[in-house]
Amino acid sequence: MKILTLAFNNIRRTPMRALLTAASVLIAAATLSVVLALDRGYARAVKRELVDKTGVHLYITKENCPIEAASVVAQGGLSPLYVEQSLVAVSESTEGIAAVLPFQLFAETTSDGTRTDIFMGVTDAIRRVRPDWVIEKGGWFENEDSVILGAQIAQIELAKVGDRLYSEKLDKEFKVTGILRKSYSQDDGMIFLPLATAQRLVKREGRLSAIAVKLTDVSRMQEVTTRLRGRISQDYSVIGAKELSEGVLGFFAATRMIMFVMVGVAFGVSVFGIVNTMLMVVMERRREIAYLKCVGARRADVLRLITMETLLICVVGGLGGILAGMFITPLAGSMLRGTLVGYVPAGSIAAPSAGVALFSLLVAVGTGVLCALYPAWKAASIVPMEVLRNE
């Protein structure tokens, strides 16, 4: 017989208690794996959308802070700061720059308050800068009242090419001239309109939210950034798409903190559950442990036995937790998507992985080891004579 067999048999003696304790570990491990998968998934989705898919390498903004810049670029926030349109020509004439996209972003909440539409005023440079921006139906803007709809917003509005859309907030009617191919990015939910129209609607003629820049050679990003900075006023910032995505992740920080606090609470409850259960086990089995010592069990043997029992419970709970996490993660991703107030990237923001699962299991098991220490020490400290004499 091995100590593992004995530990397993001891757990079987109070199956319901062991199951409940394992359930508390399960909840903690599941919470951790879900939170880690969402945290990792969101960061990956943001990077994929802002860095990998857009084709934009740099942004010129008036903001010094990447988080504020991200707010402008990603959320459609109308910042009091702006970029002068004259910088477009300066940028275009800078060596190493393949294309320059000036844009004006703004957001309007629908009159029923259920949705916020993001409008992006663009020029035809968008087709050169953003290779994934493809008009599937219809064509380019016909006049200043034209709009091109993202695939998702077109689906929601049941809009076809040629339809007219009225915005109560803007008090303006638009004609749909094109619908984009689904790109599984934030473009799917955006309304594109001519840059001049956007500037006029927000009363910022000649001014831009930012300028997106595509480089001829990404490996020369640092060199081009330095050159560009040298050619524009120091009031402006040249921010890499990677820094921008990190800025967007900054929006997520508060949500992230709340999620990790939830993990902490779950593990806290679990810790109390495990310690309580194992202390009860030790109290109930004092005479038996005393007997084991009589037949030659040393302190180390008793420590090992109680730790092993705790570990078994935690391994079962941890494995259950990561399995549950795999099922819950996609659902939690959908829920989080609906509640995020910051930038919501397209596609899945849940990224369960073997690494996340293994880490969650290790944390659950590690917690088990820590929780086992006190009860195991209590058990190992039993003096057989005292127990057998007094009980």
Place this chain on the structure above:
Amino acid sequence: MNSLISLENVSKFYKRGIEEVHALDGVTLDIAEGDLIAICGPSGSGKTTLLNIAGCMDHASKGVVRIRGEEVERGGERRLAEIRQSMIGFVFQQFFLIPTLTVEENVELPLLFSHHKANPSRTADLLERVGLSHRRHHLPGQLSGGEMQRVAVARSLINEPKVILADEPTGNLDSRNSAAVVELFETLNRAGIAIVLVTHNPDLAARCRKVVHLEDGKVVG
């Protein structure tokens, strides 16, 4: 005969609240190979304390305890555990069988701590000796009190002890099962194992070759 366990002028005091209890007071006892000893006396006379000190489960407050000539007070916890594993078998009134282990597994339990590999034929032999071969795959809950105590006796023998210390081994048994357990002890004793029984039962004491009477922690006869 060779001395296995000797207690010389052993006393044991401990605190119970504000009161100091003199559980043993100057007890001298020698347990030799092949002995069959009964320790008798009223409740609180120090019988169990004597057994525990002889079994290296407790330290004497005064006096000397020797196991085969080695002073046990000089050994640490590890050495005492080794002595218990290799020299002494314990049997208690309450059996202390693990309810989820089979009879066979319960018998092999002490090997877990002595780090000896289980030998199925040895286990089978022991179960044969205690008359429980047919019960080896049963759980303790499926056994009678007498059978459980016989399993406990088999378990005490697994490490081939030189002496078995039994604390009220028949205390929880009816007369028929008590007789069976006593016969078992006698058989083991004839095979050379020293047996020390703590008992209230005068009939059981009468079957032992030596009887030690304790009163108030002192040997009175």
